Amino acid sequence: MYILSLAALIFGIILGCNFKAYILVPSCALVAIATVLAATFAGERFSHAALYAALFLTLLQIGYLIGIVGWSTAAKLQRRRSERALPALNAPAA
Numbered sequence: 001m002y003i004l005s006l007a008a009l010i011f012g013i014i015l016g017c018n019f020k021a022y023i024l025v026p027s028c029a030l031v032a033i034a035t036v037l038a039a040t041f042a043g044e045r046f047s048h049a050a051l052y053a054a055l056f057l058t059l060l061q062i063g064y065l066i067g068i069v070g071w072s073t074a075a076k077l078q079r080r081r082s083e084r085a086l087p088a089l090n091a092p093a094a
Contacts, residue, residue, distance in 0.1 A: 008059040016067020
């Protein structure tokens, strides 16, 4: 379960870096259905399967948030670096 939890978090980070928020609804539906089906097929009770699905959905959304924040922070840092470099290049010649 720990590996699947980590996979849900990493999958959320990848989605957050590459897609808009519209991808969350289909990906959450896919994760929930796959988790419930796999857990019930493995012999778990439905209540445990629903708990696993809730855990994975929460980690997917937290990963998405981490991906968005990380991507926007990296973009801001890159923009700040390029703004610092440009005035030195465009300085008037003395």
